[in-house]
Amino acid sequence: MADQLVISRALLEKVLAHCKAEYPDEAxxxxxxxxxxxxxxxxxTNVEPSSVSYMMxxxxxxxxxxxMRxxxxxxxxxxxxxxxxxxxxxxxxxxxxxxxDSFYLIVGLSKGEEPVTRAFEIVDGVVREIRIECSIDASSGDGLE
Ligand SMILES: [Zn+2]
Known part of the structure; x- marks a missing residue:
């Protein structure tokens, strides 16, 4: 699998907005x-709203x-x-x-601090961090920050 997750700044902002909207529950x-x-x-929808876990x-x-398919x-x-x-x-x-085959993106929202976003792959219980490549426009390959 790839070593990085490519996401546009605009899309990442939408993820952060959703996570903030659900606070203090997990989004x-x-x-x-x-x-x-x-x-x-x-x-x-998190059908088991909680601040420590989620269930889609x-x-x-x-x-x-x-x-998607x-x-x-x-x-x-x-x-x-x-x-x-x-x-x-x-x-x-x-x-x-x-x-x-999918990355796990986690947004940490500790109070009073800037959100921290990290990506991982989790295979057979083994966690490996994946680099997030944040582009200004995901449809073009350039414009990296
Ligand atoms: Zn979690």
């Missing part, structure tokens, strides 16, 4: 796109994944927020990481 959602390039945001609405997730997209990343803890996968996140 969750999916990023669709091509290869390692996230292009489209799907906010998902399974019916909603099924519908979104079907739409219909659009010829793949699930590039799964994101969620950590309202009170660092942007690193919790033991529960690792044990529930069923998608080894």
């Amino acid at each position: 969750c959602g999916l990023l669709a796109g091509k290869a390692n390039r996230a292009e489209k945001l799907y906010t998902m 609405d399974p019916g909603e997730q099924f519908k979104v994944m079907k739409e 219909a659009n010829g997209d793949r699930m590039v990343a799964i994101y969620h927020s950590h309202p009170h803890s660092p942007a690193y996968p919790s033991p529960k996140d690792v044990s529930l990481a069923f998608y080894s």
Whole structure:
């Protein structure tokens, strides 16, 4: 799998806005796109609202994944927020990481601090950090910050 997640600044801002809106509960959602390039945001309903874990609405997730396939997209990343803890996968996140082909994007929102966004791949319980390449425009390959 690729060593970096490519995402535009505008799309990342949408992820942050969703995470802030759900605070102090965890927000969750999916990023669709091509290869390692996230292009489209799907906010998902956290059906077990909590500040320490999340559970995506399974019916909603099924519908979104079907739409991604219909659009010829793949699930590039799964994101969620950590309202009170660092942007690193919790033991529960690792044990529930069923998608080894997708990146896990975590937004840490410790109060009073700038949000911290980190990306990981989680394969067979092994966590590896992935670089986030934030471009001004994800549709062009350049314009990196
Ligand atoms: Zn988590």
